[in-house]
Amino acid sequence: MIVRGREAWTGRVFLVLLMVATIVPFVSLFLTALHPSGTYPAGLDWPSDPQWGNFLTAFNAAHMGELLTSSALIVLGVVPISLLVATMAGFAIGHLKMAGRRVVFLAFVLGLTLPFESIITPLYYQIRDMGLLNTRWAIILPLVGLFMPFGVFWMRAHFVTVPGEISEAAHIDGATSWQQFWRIQVPLAMPAISSLAILLFLWTWNQFLLAIVLVDDPTQRTMAGALGAFQGQWGTDIPLLCAGSLLVLTPTFVVFLIFQRRFAAALLQGSLKG
């Protein structure tokens, strides 16, 4: 028992240290954000005269209102389309056992490890030729495509576990494949779909490379891309930059706190599969 007690204590100490290390960068950001704009504060240092106004300045300088709208629109474009399309494909490959599914599935799986940087150059010219450069579609459409490997992989993993008897029964009832999919399979797949939704939301919101290459106007970008632009413009003013970074963090952070458990579960499962 003594051994166990000691182990538990070292465990607690470890945990606390780990949490401190995780949080310290944010504390540093926060304290720095309170210093007068344009100064170079030193490390962790509570300012004598906290400049709460910096957050308002950063909010206006970064056009946070427009940024939130833009990111939300991009997420609304990417996530529902990706979910629908990936679920249908997962259903086809995992449940309907379509002919040639092996090759199709493999083509998707090969895309799982693809670094976005490897296709960003042609993507730029392709989007330009489609006339979509500097619109939100320039981020939405490629992201839907880039999320397909994971989405299909994830949904197929769900559908291969669904017993065939369910569709057999539906067929006896005379339901078409579409009705069967929509009325029976999708409701059953809701847990898998909602976890996927969380992951796709996060990956879209935080997408950086596509945003900085394909869209110049920060107010048409994702949050991460906009933060990149904010750094490009205000990187010379450290307190303001820190305030802006915190503001950009806040929405994801709030959403994370609300759906904390679902997030954790989805992320862990997501990486196990990916």
Place this chain on the structure above:
Amino acid sequence: MPRHSRYRRSAIGIVVLTAALAAACGGPGSSSTQSADAGAVLTQKPTCGTDPVTLSGYFETGFPMTKALTDEFSKQFPNVKWDIREDQFAVITQNAPRMLADDPPDLMRLPQVSELVKDNLLRNLDGYAGVFGWNSWPASQLEQLRMKPGGGARGAGSLFAMGLNFSITGVFYNKTLAARIGMTTPPATLVEFDAALAKAKQAGITPIVQFNGGATGGFAFPLQNLMAAYGQPGPINDWIFQKPGATIDTPPNQKAAQHLQDWIKAGYFTADANAMDYAKMMSEFQAGGGLFMFNGDWESGNLDKQMAGKVGFFPLPTEQGGKVVTMSAPLTVGIAAKAKHADCAAFFLNWVATNADARRIAVQVGGSHPMGPADAPMPQIEQGTVTAATLAAGARIAQDNGAMDFIANATGSIYAKSWTPQLQKLFAGQQTPQGLLQSVQSDYKTQVGS
């Protein structure tokens, strides 16, 4: 493992298919280069008209002059509104070709024009120059912005950009710290300057605050000032303008690089120079963190406000003193070839150089000499200010014909990809002065050659 091999066969199939598809197509891009517009002759001065116009601009962040100018312009011409995007200079450099090709702004701050002209991304301004009479301004103002349409060496030919004003670089010094080492007048020779550095070091004062971090190596400023102190501006300009056969690896430049290394070894710079960005340098200098700073007169207005009466300026003296040579470049702004409101943009550029209010802003807010005819009215400047000192130095340089372009402007990527990493290596003791110049020269050759 039959399943495994079946997967493998499919995988190989997919890869082979990809490669075959790739090889089957021809090369990307168009082989027909669009004809360069020759800057058609205009018979009438363009204006912004009276209908509402929104000019789009892409400018450098952190410099209030552009904002002051565009605001004043809208005040005088209320039908003109602005849609302005700002970024740090390094970001603009990265974005320039892409923006001009695919999202062309009417006015854009430009790093340098060579590649942009080659790719027909900039409007030829000869037509505007003709009707507005820009060609009768002192030729040195616009020399750096001239090029043969379609490419070639810079320095002569058609006009492809304009300046909002033109800046010079040199050495700013903190008068309070200078007094502590007994320096009451600017050093007259390089030897005197070296002595001042040594004295400051002994007195426990940081001799030079200079940025050299991130994507912009600020040691290019002292290096080129030293090049000017040891050599002639001509060969350096030839190199920057991409004249055939030009090299940066010359004996005077080797001496300059050696001298810079001596300063580094003597510990005259702050230890974290390689991590110091421009804004941090400004903040340290204003806080009294160092005696000297190599920078340009675009900071004069700012320093007059932040450290009124406490800052002086001088161009780095040559070995024996005398003739003054330094970097001087227009604050370059171009009009995209595909700009929607080119006429109005050109009208704005002409207004900046000739309107009395605009010229006052160029000097008081921008801190530099305005563009325009030699006899145009000069705004009044209070004596004893840094702005007065930089303007006086500018006049001196014009008289000595000692202006040269910035070595970072030789090609589109020479600054970020060659000077910056090499100067950072020099500071870290991982590059020799000879190696620095050789390496930059070899990068230059590949960049100019391709």
Place this chain on the structure above:
Amino acid sequence: MAGATLTPSAERTEVRPKGAKATGRAPRHGQRWIGWLFAAPAIAVYTVFVLAPMVQTVRYSFYQWDGIGSSPWVGFANYVRVFTDPELVGTIVHAFELIVFFSGIPVLLGLAIAATIRRIATSRLAAVARAVLFIPQVIPLVAAGIAWTWLLSSDGLVNQLLSAIGLGGVTRAWLGDFATALPAVGVIGAWVLLGLCTLLLLAGMSKIDPALYEAGRLDGAGPLREFFSITVPNLRQEIGVCVTVTVIAALASFDIIYIATQGGPGNTTMVPGLEIYYRAFVERQVGVASALGVVLVVLVLVCVLPIQRLTREES
């Protein structure tokens, strides 16, 4: 669902490709073709926005192209440059050095931490910790880059702490120093990935049959032997996942470095992802950028496939 938080459920056994067994019965003939209708949208969007650009990348890599003008065919010259130009080779070397930090630290430290806190995994403190440790995974990497740039600057907290404990002599601008810039960037990556790895491994540990540990104790095994003979072997799959995820993060790193160092000082932190971006869009050497892009895809596959095989084969 809440109860299943850290148990990736039965789905994890489905990671391996399975045959027709799961449904038991062969599907009706018509369905085999209706399936294509269901899969068509996914195939279409994947083809247009992923496969086609990938084919284009391969195609560009055989030409010399500035993105605007004409483009002569240069065969494998771009690939020769990728493997001979010291700057380009350097980016690949740096990516592999980053693996040490992005993978090595999170996996090893994560294992140690998870093993230490295994016994208190159900406490309230652990529940809080679970939320906290996820934060770096949730925020944009750009923000992590900005926060750490500031921590590692010459006036930053890291130097403040070092000075406080009497190590003022080693303080420096960590991201601006030739010797420390790459490790410093690595530390940022390790910070981002440590929490995820720890929690993944902890979740794996919670599924190990406690009887195994009881048996070990009865045999007189100390914590160390317990760790190596019970914990690690049973975590084969989770370790494999951690390594895979982190190795890809290291090889394809972009966001953090773009923000923190832009590849400098010198070229000490230049990685393939950033180099592709610079070459393609700044220097406009689209051919070289594309060749590096193809090499990067191959590198990732070459690194990841063996890991998959090692961790999956015997489990």
